Each structure stands twice: as C-alpha cells, then as structure tokens.
Amino acid sequence: DTGVSQDPRHKITKRGQNVTFRCDPISEHNRLYWYRQTLGQGPEFLTYFQNEAQLEKSRLLSDRFSAERPKGSFSTLEIQRTEQGDSAMYLCASSAPGGPQSNEQFFGPGTRLTVL
Amino acid sequence: GENVEQHPSTLSVQEGDSAVIKCTYSDSASNYFPWYKQELGKRPQLIIDIRSNVGEKKDQRIAVTLNKTAKHFSLHITETQPEDSAVYFCAPRGFNKFYFGSGTKLNVKP
Numbered sequence: 001d002t003g004v005s006q007d008p009r010h011k012i013t014k015r016g017q018n019v020t021f022r023c024d025p026i027s028e029h030n031r032l033y034w035y036r037q038t039l040g041q042g043p044e045f046l047t048y049f050q051n052e053a054q055l056e057k058s059r060l061l062s063d064r065f066s067a068e069r070p071k072g073s074f075s076t077l078e079i080q081r082t083e084q085g086d087s088a089m090y091l092c093a094s095s096a097p098g099g100p101q102s103n104e105q106f107f108g109p110g111t112r113l114t115v116l
Numbered sequence: 117g118e119n120v121e122q123h124p125s126t127l128s129v130q131e132g133d134s135a136v137i138k139c140t141y142s143d144s145a146s147n148y149f150p151w152y153k154q155e156l157g158k159r160p161q162l163i164i165d166i167r168s169n170v171g172e173k174k175d176q177r178i179a180v181t182l183n184k185t186a187k188h189f190s191l192h193i194t195e196t197q198p199e200d201s202a203v204y205f206c207a208p209r210g211f212n213k214f215y216f217g218s219g220t221k222l223n224v225k226p
Contacts, residue, residue, distance in 0.1 A: 033214070040218075041218055041219070042205045042207075042219050045215065045216075055212050056211075056213050091159065103165065103209070105162065107159040107160050107161070109158075
C-alpha cells in the first residue's frame with residue numbers, strides 16, 4: 001500500500017493519560033498536515049509541516065498537543081493529559097512538493113481516539 | 117482565521133436530478149478551492165478542485181464554479197446516482213492551511 005498510513009487505527013485511553021499517534025505520508029510527499037474531525041463536522045486544521053519544519057500551528061491547539069516530523073518523513077502527534085473533549089478522529093494528510101499537484105491532499109485512514 | 121460556510125447542510129434529491137452545494141469564504145488571499153467527498157467511516161477524498169485564475173472546471177458529471185469577487189464557489193453534480201450519497205466538504209486554502217466547511221450531507225434517493 002503506497003498511500004498515507006496511520007497507526008494506531010483506534011485508541012482508547014483514560015483521562016489524564018498521554019497518547020501518541022503516527023503518520024507515514026506518501027514517500028515523495030514533503031507536505032504533511034494533521035486534522036481533527038468530530039462527528040458531523042469537517043476536519044479542523046491542527047498543524048502543517050513542510051519537510052521537517054513545522055510552519056503552521058492552529059491557535060486553537062492547546063499546549064497539550066505537540067507534533068514532530070524529525071526527518072521530514074513520518075510524523076507523530078502527541079496529546080498530553082488527555083481530556084474527554086479530545087475524543088475525535090485524528091486525520092493525517094500529505095501532498096507533493098511544488099507545481100499544481102502539490103495542492104491535492106491525500107488523507108490517511110485516521111486514528112480514532114476515545115478518552116474515557 | 118478563515119470563515120467558511122456551506123449550504124445547504126443536508127440535501128435530498130431523486131436519482132437523476134442535479135445537486136448544487138455552495139461554499140462561501142472570507143479570506144481574499146485564498147487561491148485554491150477543492151471539494152472533498154467523505155463516505156461514512158472513510159477518509160475524505162478529493163473529487164474536484166479549481167484555482168483562482170479559472171472560473172469553472174468540469175469533470176464528467178461534476179463541476180465547480182468560482183466567483184472570487186463574491187468569495188464563493190459551488191459544487192455541481194448532474195445525473196445524480198445513489199453512490200453519490202455522502203458528505204461533501206469544501207476546503208478553501210489559506211496560507212499554509214486548509215479550512216474545511218462543516219459539510220453537506222447529500223442523499224440520493226433511488
């Protein structure tokens with residue numbers, strides 16, 4: 001499978017615990033996005049990487065959220081001290097470098113987080 | 117940030133009819149306007165997009181029209197089929213980020 005992959009697909013955790021999600025983009029894609037989607041809503045932008053640089057971060061994102069892309073390939077999203085309101089689907093998307101094709105985002109299957 | 121609104125929030129049509137979904141946005145710097153389709157339990161998938169230097173684009177039964185002056189763009193689906201039933205999102209691109217609308221649930225009745 002050469003598409004965007006995410007791991008785990010499902011995560012159930014207790015309030016107050018830390019969780020970490022991983023995203024592997026399409027191999028030649030240098031742009032990577034994280035989104036959060038709750039039921040009945042559109043994906044909400046969280047953060048954007050170009051290669052290893054985090055160029056944009058939503059002002060709605062609390063300090064409990066952090067993302068990395070250390071080598072410009074896979075990315076991790078960590079949520080510390082989870083709260084019930086963090087329960088959502090976390091989506092990763094990637095897009096190609098430069099040119100018209102760079103606009104199209106390819107989404108991963110998402111990680112569904114449930115905070116009890 | 118960008119204010120994105122989609123209308124209608126739900127749309128029910130008879131198979132074979134046309135469907136139109138409108139998206140309004142506030143950021144005048146937006147220069148790329150995609151539409152995504154998301155089926156239940158699946159990831160969003162790009163179905164059509166348009167850039168700010170073009171007013172209309174068509175791909176078989178799907179078309180997108182853009183009015184940059186009025187800051188809105190629309191998705192047009194003709195000859196709808198039951199498999200078109202899904203949630204559709206507009207996602208105009210601002211600087212380094214995409215702003216998704218809240219979605220339009222399209223139901224195509226056979």
